[in-house]
Amino acid sequence: MPFRYVRVALDYPLSTLYDYRWTLPLRPMPGMLAQVRFGRQQTVGLVIEVSNTTDVPQNRLRDIQSVCIECPPLNENWLQLIAFAADYYQRSRGEVALPALPQVLRNAARWPKLFARERVYQLTVAGRSRLPNALPTRALALRRLAKALLRSDSLGVADIRLIYPKAIAKLEQWQKRGWVHIQWRSTAEAQKINDMPRSSGQSTINILSRLDQYAVPDLNAEQRAAVEAINAARSFVPFVLHGVTGSGKTEVYLHGLAALFDRHPDAQALVMIPEINLTPQFESVFRARFSHWPSTALVTLHSHLADDERARNWLAAHTANARLVIGTRLAVLASLPRLAMIIVDEEHEAAYKQQEGLRYSARDLAVWRAKQLSIPVVLGSATPSLETWWHTCQQRYTRLALSRRAVADAALPKVQLINMALEKQAGHHRADGLSISLVKALRERLVRGEQSLVFLNRRGYAPVLACDACGWVIGCQRCSAYVVLHKPDQRMRCHHCGGESCIPQACPACGNIDLAPFGQGTQRIEEALSKAVLGARVLRMDADSTQHKGSTQALLTEMHAGDVDILVGTQMIAKGHDFQRVTLVGVLNSDTALFSHDFRAGERLFARLMQVSGRAGRRSALSEVLIQTKYAQHPLYLALARHDYIGFAETALAERRDAHLPPFIFQALLRAEAYGLNDALQFLNEAASILDKIPGSECVMHYDPVPMNIVKVMHVHRAQLLLESASRFALQNTLRAWVLQLRKIKRVLRWNVEVDPLDI
C-alpha cells in the first residue's frame, strides 16, 4: 500500500517534524522538497520520513501541495549530515536543512522558471563536416550561424535569434537535411553554458594570463610525499597539510584531485576556501588545470552568486554534473552524492565559523562528512588551529609537512621586531605612528621598484575622537562603543551598528573646538605614508575601500599590475594573495591582541602575522617583515621571527592545558539579547538554575552570566552564560535536554546556543 503521510522538516525552531497528508500521484520519498501550508503561510519543507500512520487527527492534517519533481530527492547521506548538524548545534533539522538550500529552491513559485526547458540546437556529425562549406560564399548570415554552432556545443533560441532573426526557420531546414538536431535542455543549464566566459569576469582573465607563464611545476620531494599519502588513502584519513606560506599547498591539492579523477571519472570533490575574495583566483587556477573538462564540470558556491546562478550550481553539484565544487563555508552543506575528497584550505580561518543562525564550523562539518563517507579530507594551513594541531599530536590526524617555499628563488622573509620603546628613548619618535626603520625600508623599496604592504587591523581614520580640554569622547548613541572617524567622507561611523553622523564642530560637554583624533586607522596611515614616502603610490584596501561590487578585484588587479608601491590595509591584504613583487611587509599596532581577554587572541594574532608575512618574498630570496612593537621580547613575536609555528603551538597548547581551556575541554555559550540588560541577565540566571537540575549536568560546569564585552549594540543589551565540560558527550546530552526546557520559558527576548564558540 502506498504511503499516505509524510513528515516534513520546516525552517522553524521546534525540533519536531510536521505531518502532512500525501495525495499526489507519485510515490513520496525522503529528501523530496515539498510545498506546504504552515499556519497561514506557504512554505517549502523537506520530506524526512514517509509513513502509513499519523498521530495528528485527520481534520487537522493538511495536504502536501506539490513537490519539486525536477529536483531529485536529497540522499540518505545528506539527510544524515543534516540530522547530525541539527543535533550537534542544537537546532531543528528544518533550521539546518532549508537555509542550506539555494533561495530559489525554497520558493515554489520560482521552480517553474528554474526548471523550464528550452530548445537548443546542436550540429550533428554530418553538419560538422559539411558546414560552412556547403553554404554559398555570399550567404554571410548563414555562414555566421554555422560558425556559431561550430564554436559552441549547442545554442538556444535566444542566442540564435541574435545572429539573425530568421535563423530558426533555416535551422528547421538544416534539421531535415540531417545537419542539426534539436534537444531539450533545462533553461538553467543552457543559460549557464552561455554565461560561462562572462561570469568569470575581467579579473579572472588577468589572473589567467599571468598563470599562463607557469606550466605545471614538477613537484618537490615534500609535495610528492604529500600527494602520494593522499592518493594512498582509501578511507577516512584526515590529513593536515602543514605548509609554510608559499610552499605550494595548492599544487598538492591539484595533484591529489587530478589523481582522484583519473581513478574515478565520476567522483566529486569539494574544495573549501575561507574568503570570498579568493574565489576568482582559486577558480581560475583550477579551471586552468582542468581545462580539458567541460566548463560546467567545475562550479563555485558562495554568497555573492546571484540567486539563479547559485541554484544552478547547487543543482549541478546535487545531480553530480559538477565534479568539482569550490566554495566558501556554506558549500560544506552542499549535496554531493559522489563526494570522494574534501579539501579545506586555510583551515584555521575564523571565517569557517558561521556567526549567525546555525552557528556551525564548516571545517568541523567537513571532517564529519569525510568520516561519514570514508573518504580523505585535507586540512591545509601554515598555522593550523590548535584544535587541529592537537589532533595531530595525538595521531588522530596525519601530518604532511611542506617546510620551504616552492618557487626556486623564493625564501621566507626575515622577520625583525622594531622596538618602539627604544626608538622613542633614542629620540627618533615620529608622530604619525610609523617608525624610522619602517619608513627607511619603505623608501628603499620605492627606489628599487619593489612593492610593500603595510598591515593594520583597524579601518577608518582614527578609532577615537576626543576633546583635549575635558576628555569627552564621542560614543555611539545605540552601542556601548566609540564611533570611528572616517576622514575621506567626513563622517563618524559606528563599526558595530553602522550608524553615521557628521563630525562635531565642538565638544558638546565644554564647547572646546579642539577635538583631536586618537590612534591610527588605515585611512590615517595611508595619509601618513603618502607624506613619509614621497612619490610612492599608496593604495588602501579595507572594508571601506571595497564596498562596491568588483572593487576588491579592481584593487588587486592594480596591485598585481605593479601600479601600486605601497598597499596598506586590514587583514584583507593578508590572505592568500600571491603578490609577486612584494619584498617588505610592515605590521603596525598588533600589540593589543597580546593582552586580550579572549584566550584565542594570541593564536589568531600569530596566524594573522604569519599570513601577512607570507605575502613577502614570494618571488625573492631577500625580503623582510618589520613588526612595530613595544614588546619586542614577547615569546609570540620571537616564535614568529623564527617562523616557528610548532614551537608556538607547543607553548600555547601547554598553556591551554594548564588553564583548562579548549581543545582540552569543550565549551558552549548561551547568549541572550534584550533591551534591558537585566532582562537578559535574569533569563540567563533562570537558565542556569534549570541547567543545575538536569540529570547528568554534574559533568558540565557553568560560569555566572556576564554582559558581553561590547554589551550594547543597536540599543540591544547582550549577555552570555558559558558552559564547559571535559566530556563532549556529557555536554551534548546536557545541552539537548536544556534547550528543550529553555524553549518553554515564555519571554520576549532572543537567545541562542552556540557550541564550540570561537569568540567568548
Ligand code: ADP
Ligand atoms: P601556499 O598556498 O602554500 O601559500 P601556493 O600554492 O600559492 O602556496 O604556491 C606558491 C607558488 O609556488 C605558486 O606560484 C605556485 O605556482 C608555485 N609552486 C608550487 N609548487 C611548485 C613547484 N613544485 N615548483 C615551482 N613552483 C611551485
Ligand code: ZN
Ligand atoms: Zn570638552
Ligand code: ZN
Ligand atoms: Zn553603534
